[in-house]
Amino acid sequence: MAADRVERRLSAVFVADVAGYSRLMGADEEGTHARLNEHLSALLHPEIEKHGGRLIRSAGDGVLVEFASVVSAMRCAVAIQRGMITRNTDVRIEKRIEFRIGINAGDIITEGGDIFGDGVNVAARLEALCEPGGICVSQRVREDTQDKLDIEFEDSGEHQLKNIARPVRVYRVSFGNAPARPALALPDKPSVAVLAFENMSRDSEQEYFADGISEDIITELSRFSDLFVIARNSSFRYKGRAVDLRQVGRELGVRYVLEGSVRRGNDRVRITAQLIDAASGVHRWAERYDQKLKDVFAIQDDVARTIAAILVAHVNMAEAERTLLKPPATWQAYDHYMRAAAAWISFQSSWQMAELLRTRGHLADSLAIDPKYARCYTMLASTHRVAWLNPLNDEYLSPTILDLAIKLARTAIAHNPGLPEAYAELGYNIIRKRDFDAATGAAERALALNPNFADYRLAQIFYSVGDPTRAIAIAKLQMRLDPFHPHFAPLMVGVAHYHLKEYHDAQHWLTEAIGRAPNHQYGHAFLAATYAQLGRMEDARAEANEVLRLNPRYSISGTQQQVSILKRAEDLEHLVDGLRKAGLPA
Template identity: 55%
Template structure:
């Protein structure tokens, strides 16, 4: 059985049955014209491979998740232009879902959970829109001139675990910065924690702590959390919190440092209001290395308390689960994950 990691792109036509019922021949002709003039040229330009066509839908894989998103954005923006002058009942719109996942390869076809999640993301995308998974959002980061809107964790049909869903906003940003504004739910960015160990080889550990805090906060549906890749663009840079807040459009920033020495670890963390740089919470943790998961849990719950966020029962349960009780295994895991970036 062959497997590979790939970017999976699933798309179908909105209201296809209605369009076929109204004008079968015209709909088929219009769809074929769109495939020839809009879809296929862009898929080829971004090195995608059409795995299969399913009537009104298509499954495509890309070697790069950035290419998959760029292709989808170009498609949907082009479709908006083509539909601008068409009567509402005659517009042909697509929903697109994109996931980065492991797939099973059989000949020219692909199967597995990675494909299933992409298909379910497509089903929850808005007409003319693009829905993506957390893994896609994290890997794209700020590599494309697009913005992501967090829809929180959703239970997708026939998918065992909830999936955090993001919509891609197709409107061209008017400014190079995203204006900070009051949102319905608090927004936060976790800046890369500084390695204070005096050993560059320990960089993986401080980065790993940062990533795990981002992951934990992302499990909270009442919080809007900036993706890992976006936050890490500030790694090693001396920047003002007000500038970061304005560029990312967030109300709060979490920053800190990590010092690891033998069996002991010291973690400091500060929660800051981006508008004026005011500290609203700060703490220092001097613990045994075996307490590292408890430290992360305390930081997460402190943020929840300070921002007056209400946790759902399943979120409380998810946050209370340590990934392992073997600190040595966790250390090797962080080392391995560091090679991914």
């Protein structure tokens, strides 16, 4: 019939779902269901109709809508997110329903009243990239709406989206004069976010230097158990933007914000820093440092200690004098390390072997100058560990390479016994040797050195030794310290829930993880096992196919069981059972 004829057309596709829906349903199923239906009937559906949208599907916590106009789709999305801010004003944070919305403009297939194709798939992937209460759009949507509405766009760079052949440039939407998102609750202890220091030098190549100053201050502050310090990834999200620091405090859930600038020229460096009470906007402290470059490390120590003194009046004197990470004595070695750190970040987003080799090259240059630089050995261990875990080159699953990663982590500890990240890297690797006691000891040592050191590597150690509940707590703390967390944190939460046989929670977190990193084979493998345990065999097989697409050599015994070392035999049997049910090769 004509109504069922396959057609193609250009449309704006709007996808929305509820952030943290599984968690909300787990805590209060009936209440969440009732509140969601009320939001849908009182806000979403009326706004969709008002702006000329055609509701394609509304199932569970999500909706799919088609608009003839990109501008209308964007107006509808902004109206919904503004409306939800108002509706959540008097709702406790743990009960708030917040939507994530993705909008794409592209070619779609229409059939039988439904819509399909890359135009729809891209919108769904954009929605998965959103923070709660946010809107993410494609470049086409930005081009068609940027001068027509009172909104601003933040370029989030190109993303390789699942099942989409080409990278997609993603933009996050700011609502102009929209009211701020509901504030995160302040922690019980003093809390601080360190924004990326502005590079005031004419040389754009010095950008990494300004970033390094900020990152070292974050690291210095993070060792104080009496401080709650926001992770670099979240605080650097505001880099290059003129922002209201009170809004930053609300969005990150901190009372204090540190901002500053760095100007480097010849053999001198000038650092300015100011501490602001984000609740009131009052400046609590400001200082300018103008000294020879050789004194820059003393300057960094002084900045961190001064901020700590303001925020923590009763910090132990001995702890105040300690430094978690002391940069090497030679400035050139630190330069090379920071270049390596920039290349390492690039690799983790691109998974290109050239970036991994560039990281190693800069680390080799740094160690040639300062052979005792512990942070270099830790990062070098990470580069070999990731090559051992993933089919990047001939290091994949090589026993020699795993031994090398362990040796490098031990070398880092030998040069700096107070480096938590070195213990995390060591434990993350020796767990593959079934040395469960030593791995647990390394994790506990990292936490003893710095209770704020929440890291996905520690989470894997704890679920591997049979403590998935603690693994979840650590990974969720990492997500709290870093609201814009990398995919590893939800991945570890998902795996831990799988081991607890909490499959619906596992599916939620694993889906979020692979939405952020669609080319990570192990995320797809665990999601395949989870779907199989839920009886969703079609979805399980689809995820198994993704694993084999990314790694045709994958097998349960030859790949997964080499990297997923579990202390309890029943945990391994449970994992293998799910992978086999999903159809992955033995």
